Amino acid sequence: MTATVPIGEFSRLTYLTIKTLRYYHEIDLLEPVAIDPSSGYRFYSTEQVDQAHLIKRLRELNMPLPEIKAVMAAPDQATRDAAIRAHLERMEAELVRTRDVVASLRALLLPSTEISVEYRSVARYPVLAMRSEVAREECDAWCEHSYGTMHARLAATNLAPAGPDGATYAPEFFEYDRGEVVTFVPIDERHRGRFDAEAVLDLPARRFAIAVHAGPFTEFDRTYGALGSHVAEHDTALDEPVREIYLVGPGDAEPADYRTEVCWPIGRL
Template identity: 65%
Template sequence: MTATVSIGEFSRLTYLTVKTLRHYHEIALLVPVEIDVGSGYRRYSTDQVADAHLIRRLRRLDMPLPEIKAVLDAPDLGARDATLRAHLERMEEQLQRTREVVTSLRALLTPAAPVTVEYRTSAAFPALGLRAVIDRADTGAWCESTFGQLYGALAAAGIEPAGPGGATYSLDFFEHDLGEVLAYVPLPEDTEIPDLARDGLARVELPARRFAVAMHLGPFEDFDRTYGALGTHVAEHDVSLLEPVREIYLTSPDDTDNPADYITEVCWPIAHQ
């Protein structure tokens, strides 16, 4: 049997303060079933306890109030569950991100191993590439999608890559967190790709360059340490060129989906001496 209770009693039933309940009423998130015209006293139905408990838990998960309202206003249980699942997935991604940052921060507490720098002169070569202006925060998702597109296009055309894929990052990308990125997969010489020039894909020429090269092992969360060590070495021993840094991904998408297994060469363009 359903009953109505005062706001104070409802507060005890739900672990929500009176101040919080009044706020939820003002924003139409949890509206009392009765409001006394003369006194303005609020009364709640015991049927609302479950919604109040749900709201309390979602707020503890930092779900924004508009999203909670969308959950409560969902037309059916399926729509409600879909909204909840989407939020939980975002929370899990954030938790994973937090774990990665904590691991990287712990690594900063121990001395970094000296970086091994090699020198390499790379000849010019053709590649299938895609250029875009990318926000740094979107780089991972963009690269995953783009390399899938690049490798997929070559496989569909029966073309074997001539080497591991890579990407170049413009100065703006580092200076403003927004800049041009070129993702590419090397092509055999004289490969014709007229049918692949779609969806932004195009044949590009990577120029010949002299590089200082360092290897980065593992996920990209502490990529800045490799960049810092390599860039410091270049500043102290070489003449850096104001050109895009080239990264070469020695592990392809088919090799592993475990970030701990990633192997990346960071190639810093330098002047010939």
Template identity: 60%
Template structure:
């Protein structure tokens, strides 16, 4: 048996304020079952309590009103659950970003480890590579898909990498929020490959670098960039050639970001 109740009583049943209930009516989330033609008083059915509770929980999870409407109007359970899962996945990703930001901020409160710099001249070498203009906000996804394609291309030719993969980043990538990035995997000299679209066999140029190791996730990579770049500016002749990163232990090899190991190679013009 159901009953109809005033908006005030419905507010008590649902923990939703009268103001909120009126707003949900206005945006089409929760309409009263009856509105008095003369007084304008709204009345709700006790059948609507469960729907109101669901809306309250979804808003508590910061789900936008259009997405809540899609959940409520889903034609079947599968469609509804898919919408809920998609929102939860976005929330989990946001939560991880928040955790990373908190950890990064805590790291700024602790003294940086002493900088160890090695100078190395790297000879030219052949590599399978993918070159593109990439935005900094999508660089993680781009690198993930690019390296997957590079290693697939190598495996299809029964080849093995001649060294760890890496990437070069142009000055525009930092100065303009997007710029040319080249992801590469070294291969044996003289190797031949049937390369799919977007993949090329290139010659990585010889370069002189100041090099340091970055341990851990990329959340604090800016500190390593700042430290090494400052060292080069203070002791060497800065080159505008692309910075080179070498992924000695990459996200493909471990699920623990604390185990990542990356060489940051800063190009210099000093012999």
């Protein structure tokens, strides 16, 4: 059995203010079942209480009003539930990001420790490589796609990588949030001819100042800042891509256990 109640009573049933209920009516989000033609007073059905509660909770989760309208207008329960689940997944991802930023801020409050820098001359070596101009926000997806493609090529020829995966990042990637990223997987020189020529790249010989970044990629800026400052104060940096070598990375361990060599190119071999 249902009943019709005036807007004030509906406000008490739903914990939504009269002002809010009037606004939801104006934007066609939650319409009253009847309006008194002489007074303009709004009336709601008790069947609408659950709808109002759902809207209230979605707003508490910061779902934009257009998305809430789409949820409320969903043609069936499955469509509505899918839209709600998608928003919850975005909220959970944002919660993880917020937690990471909070942990990073706490770490910034601690006394800084000296970075350990190693100098190494690296000879030229061949790699399977894929390159693209990549926006920073698209970088994770690009890397996942490119490494998957290159490892599939190796598997198709029954070969194993000759070393850990890596990537180079052009200066523009940092300066403009978009630039060339080259992902690579080392191969044995003897196997070069088993791949198309355009798939193989020779990484040039370089001398690097190297620091190992331990932990998730969200903290990379601190390692870059410490290593780059060390190079600026003690060496001559080359205006060319930084090289990263993923000693332990996605697929091998949890983010807290990642280990990445950040290789800063410097002036002499």
